Amino acid sequence: MKNFLFVLLAFAVFAVSCKKDEETKTYSLSGDIKNLSERVVGEGTVNLLSGTTVSYSATISTAGKYSITGIAEGSYTLSVVSPGYVEFEEAVSISSDQTKNATLVGGTIASGVIIDSQTGSGLANAQIALTFTGAKSAGGITVDTTLANADFVFFTDAYGYFNFEGLAFGYFIMVIRADGFTTRVIENIQVFEGYFDFPQVILVQTVSEGSLRMILTWGENPYDLDSHLTGPMADGNRFHMYYSDPVPDGGDVNLDVDDTYSYGPETTTIETFHEGLYRFSIFNFSDQSSDGGSGIYTSPTRVEVYDYSGLVSSFTAPAFSAGTGNTWRVLEINVSGGTYNLVPVNVYLYSSSSSFVEKSGDKKPAMIFNDNSF
Numbered sequence: 001m002k003n004f005l006f007v008l009l010a011f012a013v014f015a016v017s018c019k020k021d022e023e024t025k026t027y028s029l030s031g032d033i034k035n036l037s038e039r040v041v042g043e044g045t046v047n048l049l050s051g052t053t054v055s056y057s058a059t060i061s062t063a064g065k066y067s068i069t070g071i072a073e074g075s076y077t078l079s080v081v082s083p084g085y086v087e088f089e090e091a092v093s094i095s096s097d098q099t100k101n102a103t104l105v106g107g108t109i110a111s112g113v114i115i116d117s118q119t120g121s122g123l124a125n126a127q128i129a130l131t132f133t134g135a136k137s138a139g140g141i142t143v144d145t146t147l148a149n150a151d152f153v154f155f156t157d158a159y160g161y162f163n164f165e166g167l168a169f170g171y172f173i174m175v176i177r178a179d180g181f182t183t184r185v186i187e188n189i190q191v192f193e194g195y196f197d198f199p200q201v202i203l204v205q206t207v208s209e210g211s212l213r214m215i216l217t218w219g220e221n222p223y224d225l226d227s228h229l230t231g232p233m234a235d236g237n238r239f240h241m242y243y244s245d246p247v248p249d250g251g252d253v254n255l256d257v258d259d260t261y262s263y264g265p266e267t268t269t270i271e272t273f274h275e276g277l278y279r280f281s282i283f284n285f286s287d288q289s290s291d292g293g294s295g296i297y298t299s300p301t302r303v304e305v306y307d308y309s310g311l312v313s314s315f316t317a318p319a320f321s322a323g324t325g326n327t328w329r330v331l332e333i334n335v336s337g338g339t340y341n342l343v344p345v346n347v348y349l350y351s352s353s354s355s356f357v358e359k360s361g362d363k364k365p366a367m368i369f370n371d372n373s374f
Contacts (some may be wrong), residue, residue: 027094030067031101033060033080036166037152040064041104043132044082048092050074080104084132084168106168108191112198113161114176117215117267118205120257122160126178126203129153133171134187145185147176169193174201181205182310196258202265209308211271211339212333214280217264218299222286224364225301227266228374229253231333232276240374241268242283244366260285260364270333273340281374282317283351284326285364292326293317293348303330305342318346325350327374 029048033041042062047054048071055076058066073095080088085104092100116123129150147153151172156162174186181203189198207213216227229241231251239251246255252272259266268280282301284292297320305313315330325348334341351374353367 009240014360024071026072027055028067028069028097028347029056029071029078029092029100030065031092031099033064033066033104035104035106035152035168037153037154037164041085041151044080045086046102047079047081048094049077049079056368078102082168084170086124092105104168107167107193108169108196109163109165109194110167110191110196110198111161111163113200114156114178115160115200115202115265116205116255117181117202117213117265120259120265120267122156123178123181123203124156124158124160126156126160126176126181127153128155128162129175129177130167130172130191131175131187132168133173145173146173147177150175154320157241165219167191167196169196174198176201176203178203180308182207200263204304204306204311206268207306207308208271210273211269211307212273213239213270213306214268215264215304215306216268216282216301216303217304218296219260221299222284222295223262224260224285225264225266225296225299226258226283226285227255227268228281228283229255229268229270229278229329230374231270232274232277232335234274238276240369242367273333273335273338278335279345279374280330281349282328282330283374286351288326288334290323290325290350293320293324293328294322296320296328296348301328305331313342313344315344315346318348320348324348327351 042064044060046058046066049054056068056071058068060066071094075093078090080102084106086107088102088104099153113227114123114126129147130152131150154162154164169191172189172191174189176184184203218225226243230238233239233250236242239248241248241253241255243258254269256269257265284295287295297317301317305317317328327349329345329349330345331346332347353369
């Protein structure tokens with residue numbers, strides 16, 4: 001009888017122990033967090049909610065992974081929160097170890113256009129890469145322009161436009177790349193939630209060694225600014241390149257693009273240098289009065305200079321004083337012994353014409369200038 005009671009007691013203890021083990025068994029939940037660009041989301045928090053209460057929580061690693069352990073069996077809401085993204089929520093039932101990935105959607109519908117410097121038209125298949133500013137600073141990276149670490153990557157269509165629905169909002173570094181073009185990096189762009197139009201971006205075709213290219217851009221007003229370049233010809237005379245004479249004989253220069261409908265670009269290329277002095281200036285065709293420089297300054301107007309290595313110098317229009325002119329002389333280039341020296345000038349001058357010559361098919365009358373402002 002004693003033996004029977006001992007066996008019965010042992011069985012009872014065993015049964016209670018098994019039941020306790022079953023009651024205390026816990027599980028794990030892990031997964032990867034990405035965005036609509038299939039890039040890793042390496043910042044944020046993953047929560048398991050019971051109703052509105054956070055029962056379990058984990059931090060998203062820089063590799064875009066999370067792991068939660070010790071989860072009791074039950075029904076929960078999986079919540080993923082990361083800066084710039086809409087909160088992700090999904091019901092999950094935990095009764096075993098599970099893997100649950102999440103794709104985050106940003107709160108921005110983004111659009112924009114990339115322009116070819118040599119045509120003035122949209123550039124097809126240009127790559128746009130956006131990286132959160134400072135997001136990877138924990139790894140010692142404060143300004144990250146590498147494609148591998150980009151948070152979003154997308155491309156322009158056949159007309160140079162891009163649209164991306166689900167972009168995160170925040171501060172970004174923007175990098176635009178295309179074969180045969182100089183990579184452009186634009187830092188500290190603030191993208192807002194909702195509809196967001198990126199500013200027009202000019203991508204500059206790679207410049208041949210020994211050549212130089214000037215890119216003029218401005219705002220909506222004035223509607224028409226003109227690039228002027230004067231310089232030496234091989235025969236010792238001087239050329240004047242502008243919209244009326246875009247490829248002057250003997251100058252080895254080209255006005256590649258002349259824009260008359262705001263923004264630019266206007267593109268000027270010096271293909272081959274000749275010994276002597278070059279001058280590059282911007283004339284306000286829209287306002288040729290002595291106050292025309294005001295429109296150049298307030299637009300705002302910008303000139304970038306590129307050689308075969310990329311961007312070498314950048315100029316913004318200086319402050320304007322009333323009555324000082326309609327022309328911004330941007331820079332001079334001294335060429336001697338086969339080398340050139342770029343010299344900033346940044347002054348306003350007044351330029352006038354002696355006559356207008358109307359030609360059939362011309363977009364605007366040709367101006368014959370009667371002074372040496374250029």
